[in-house]
Amino acid sequence: MAPQRDRRPGFSRRAQYGVFLSYVAAATLALVAVALLLLSSFRPAAFPALRGVVREGTAPVSLGLRNVRDFIASGPAAVAEHFRVTHENRALRARIEHEAALVQRARLLVQENARLRRLLQVQELATKPVATARLVSSSASSTRRFAVLATGSSQGVRSGQPVRGPEGLLGRVVETGPNTARVVLLTDPDSVIPVRRTRDGLPAIASGRGDGLVDVRSANVANAPFMAGDIFVTSGIGGIYPPGIPVARVLQNARDTAAARVFAQPDRADFALVLETFLPPLPPPAAPGTAESTPAQADGAQ
Template sequence: MAPSRNRRPGFSRRAQYGLFLGYVIAVAGSLVGAVLLALATLDPPAFAALRASMAEVTTPVSSGIAGVGRGIASVPSSIGSYVAVRDKNVALQKQLDDIHAMLMRARSLSYENRRLKSLLHMREYIAGPVVAARLVSSSAASTRRYAVLNAGSWQGVRVGQPVRGPEGLIGRILETGPNSSRVLLLSDPESIVPVRRTRDGLPALAAGRGDGLLDIRSAASAAIAFEPGDVFVTSGAGGIYSPNVPVAQVIRRSRDIALARTYAQPDTLDFALVQQAFMPPEPPAPAPPSKSAPAP
């Protein structure tokens, strides 16, 4: 028998109240969505303040959910480590030996670098860290790429400060609240970072694409060849990002514009370091002209 077209809940009070409550919730949700859309279009500063307030409310919940998720996700890896403990110990011992050899090589290079710098009387300005905080969430499905940091203005975080992780640069602070802040990631379309190629010092610009990757464009001249594996670090130009911080690596051969992958992946990071904005050294003041002795 075909179902009846009559949608009335009958004489049940509970069914009638449930249907009425469903309609009320749907209408209220539509009204709230329309008000938020109008507020974001007509008054962006007020919408930003409302969004910051919501972030203050949801950041503790996100932190708790992220902790529970990390605990649940670590159970399979713990079981696998327990089963394959012998093979893993052998691999870790080999990795430790390789790291020890790299450490010895890095110490010798660091000593030679310090000696050359002392000979050239160079001064290096390094932006000091502000705070180390946890990345509680990051956008992965939208064209706009943001992350939420559980530190804000009460911890000394300011708009425009760079954010980096153990692997390299993550982005910069876009908005701050008392105990949370939003980070503009490198892969966001609004992000542009001055960089240079490590093998020849080629100046370039790293621009976000919105899909998790970067476009590398040469800032010196056109028709520049990019090779897979080319590494780009911050150049220090612009006064925001300190120099020599790893940014991205080219993934395929191209000319003029190269496709690159960022070193730091926010969705795999737990903690990030907020630094002071870098200020390049001022040029030396010109020496005053020497006064010549008056003729007798």
């Protein structure tokens, strides 16, 4: 038979003090419980005041313990956030360095472009606005796309002048009255505009489809690839439209011909700007016999 375990503390001072303190704590808690019970039974009005005092005394301790608990609970999230911010900081620094190199290259290209222009003595032709007018109406359901401007020949508007809105090119004037002008829009089937792609300068032709879109096809490359989002602007070829006016953006990847949506929507534009043609029209040819003197007239003059 196994001997019974001796539960007495023996001669260990620490064990003896531990047992003594546990008895003291138990007796104290029992006395406090009895005192609270008697107080709540014989003095009910004083018990809430005592409870309030205890609550006020333990509130800072409870708040401190809660803060410690929240701090420990938020530790993993704070560590993860630190590593995430560090990674993003490194990525942003690398991006800044890369873009700084691009900016430096762009500045060098601008300086080189200015130097070459000075060597070639290239002069930019300034396009003067003729009139600013309100768009009175525009066709939306017909296959032919026209708009009417509240300005005409009395304000200097002439047939063939380009018209642009705040977002981009609208079309060109085809008929004028004293105070109105008819504009053929980009989306009209008879509209053909020389354009170029902004990212690489690819020359192309934008022709209207009659359904609110335009078809863009390459002017000199067969089966040229078009990417969704490619932006085309006027090239200045033909002498009517000034270069650099936004025209359309390609909707989806395609080859040879791509559908594009025009930037300027006449149904959303309130005003339009009529511009001078990019290149002035050539003077009419001189009548025979008036430009140069005949040999007989030259002999007579002598």
